[in-house]
Amino acid sequence: MKALFSVAFAVAGRQLRRFFGNITFLAPAAFPVFFFAAFAGGLSRVGEVPRFEFAAGYTAFTFVWALLQAVAMGGAFTGFAIAGDFENGFARRFLIAAPNRGGIILGYVFASLVRTTFTGSLVFIVGILAGMEILGSGVDVFGLIGLALIVNVAATLFGCGVAMLLRTQQAGPLIQTPIFMLLFLAPVYVPLELLEGWLQTVAPLNPLTAIITTGRSFIAGDPTGVGAAFLTAVSLVAILLAWAYFGLRSAERSG
């Protein structure tokens, strides 16, 4: 166990040194802020459609999705970094020195969590500056943050698995696209009840739907489906942890 954490802290430390050592670390934060500004501003009239009932207003409604997008894409960007490490050979240093190679995955997850705390906070600040109403209590807000962090871990593990399986930066689209699809196949602009057509059929099957819906209920101060949302999020982490280990084993086999 000691070796697991030694390796994890070493990997995370190096990732974060690289992340904050370059001004480009601001780039991943720009996407969710842009989406938030575009949706909350350009689509604000959507909040006035009949049967759209969200007490905290449309800005807060969009904010939750933007926050989850920020944390999920933070995981994807960590996946890109992992793929880069394998492509340029640096990952060999980890593989050859790490007594416990599971610590490599854990280290990337730690780094992603720190990184996402930064981007998530930025989205929060922009949301508050945009006049977002938070009707939930402090506990509710922590519930939302908890869900966001679990989503980040799940996305990181997904990216980690793909990156270690393919070991090339060309894996980028394969990491990003499924995450984007899941994000957009959830109730992004309107609540689940107002969706129509094929999206109405698909969205309830999307695990992110339960998480986003509960996240919105937290910010509206009326938590609903909390148990199901956390169970879904933790199950995603469990499944994607197995996926990340599958990727690691593949990398170990290929040398």
Place this chain on the structure above:
Amino acid sequence: MERRHGIEVENLVREFKKGPRAVDGVSLSVSPGEVYGFLGPNGAGKSTTVLILTTLLPPTSGTARVAGYDIVKEGSGVRSAIGAALQEAALDPFLTGREHMNLQSSLHGLPRKERKVRGDELLERVGLSEAANRRVRGYSGGMKRRLDLALALVHRSEILFLDEPTTGLDPQSRSALWDEVNRLARDDGVTVFLTTQYLEEADMLADRVAIIDEGKIVAEDTPEALKAEIGRPSVEATPVDFKELDAVSNVLGRFGGTVPASSGSAAVRLERGDLADVVRALDTEGVKVMNLQLNSPSLDDVFLEKTGRSLEGSGGGEEDEA
């Protein structure tokens, strides 16, 4: 630290999909504290063997124990005991030398207090103290190699794997690295598994040498014993007039079988007579030569003898000019 285990390899095989056997039944034994040279041309299977022994690549079949640990079942133990500087130094261009040392010692779980002391000590030993706070992207090839070596030593590794450590280095850097490897083996008792395609390097550093070709070990012994197997030296002559090369070849042919020679020269393994006899024969035939040299058997001769080919990237053998 008591060092009781070296490297034991039995019938190691690695097959790649749609490719030949990169490693084809390699068996070897390296004693604790020994410097073992693994000599062969590009593509012979040297690096694949190192990747397997350092747990970066699983074998297709066969067994190996490194520092007493099975490389397949006890990979974690192997990695704790070894240090490795591979052909491509895995360095992050955006980190400094010191940051690399800190990262490596953290990976190995060194206590925080010890990390800086150990890092500084090793950076000084490899001559990188002044460059320690510079990003690695500004390092020369030799500096990167030396940093990689320091990183491999950070946790006081029992066994050190060096995969072509001096390839691409200038003579000064090469010499410095040789000194350090010698010191590690002599003073610290580190077991060194060294792959190289340079004959001179194997000759200088290794207690024993294995010659590998097409995934198989074709010879293994001390450099002296291997060269003694060849026995007789070779003689090489360069005529003053290139048109007389055939005449020179004919004269030399009386003394033994032809061996590869430099351009414009002819050479034979001296199986009959000695250098004085060759000089007299050339004089009798009236052939003028500008250079005549007696070459003691080299590891290249051993390689030639065992495989029928000369070793690529030869660093030259021992020479006695006549």
